Amino acid sequence: MTDAIGRKRWVIPEGFIPPQSMINANRALLSHEAACLLNAGDKEAHVRITLFFTDREPVGPYKITLGARRTLHLRFNELSDPEPIPPGEDYASVIESDQPIVVQHTRLDSRAAEIALLSTMAWPAD
Numbered sequence: 272m273t274d275a276i277g278r279k280r281w282v283i284p285e286g287f288i289p290p291q292s293m294i295n296a297n298r299a300l301l302s303h304e305a306a307c308l309l310n311a312g313d314k315e316a317h318v319r320i321t322l323f324f325t326d327r328e329p330v331g332p333y334k335i336t337l338g339a340r341r342t343l344h345l346r347f348n349e350l351s352d353p354e355p356i357p358p359g360e361d362y363a364s365v366i367e368s369d370q371p372i373v374v375q376h377t378r379l380d381s382r383a384a385e386i387a388l389l390s391t392m393a394w395p396a397d
Contacts, residue, residue: 274311274312274359275311275312275313275314275370275371276309276311276312276322276371276373277309277310277311277312277365277371277372277373277374277395278369278371278372278395278396279368279369279370279371279372280365280366280368280372280395280396281293281332281365281367281372281374281393281395281396282363282364282365282366282393282396283306283363283364283366283374283376283390283393284363285363286304286322286325286347286361286362286363286364286375287304287359287360287362287378288304288347288348288356288357288358288359288360288361289294289358289359289378290358296344298382304343304346304347304376304378305346305347305376305377305378306320306347306364306366306374306375306376306393307342307343307344307345307346307374307376307377308335308337308342308343308345308366308372308373308374308377309342309346309372309373309374309375310337310338310339310340310341310368310370310372311340311373312339312340312370312371312372313339313340314339314370315336315337315338315339315370316336316337316338316339316368316369316370316372317334317335317336317337317363317368317369317370318332318334318335318336318337318366318367318368319332319333319334319335319364319366319367319368320333320350320367321333321364321365321367322356322362322363323361323362323363323364323365323366324360324362325361325362330353330354330356331348332353332367333352333353334352335391337368338371347364354379359388360384365396366393372379374393375393375395
């Protein structure tokens with residue numbers, strides 16, 4: 272692929288990691304929030320994520336490297352540097368990359384036996 276696909280800045284204004292999961296949920300069914308990142312270009316992408324909260328200062332950047340012609344399903348509840356994201360707290364995210372990428376937002380909520388899955392495209396900001 273010669274032309275990169277996507278944008279360099281994306282926004283997910285709605286974020287929330289469900290604080291519970293089904294009893295004995297394995298990783299596949301653990302409640303989580305994810306940014307699905309696609310780098311269809313020929314150059315490695317250096318991605319920075321900044322989180323914004325209702326009642327405190329932003330946190331970040333969380334730094335991720337996304338290889339050329341690769342995808343990554345990045346679970347927000349597995350991020351830890353500069354700090355873990357607290358479950359049950361509203362947040363929004365700004366995702367910036369030095370290469371064009373595509374971002375999709377997904378949440379799995381397994382607090383009840385009737386599992387809920389939400390997925391939508393992030394907003395391209397540039």
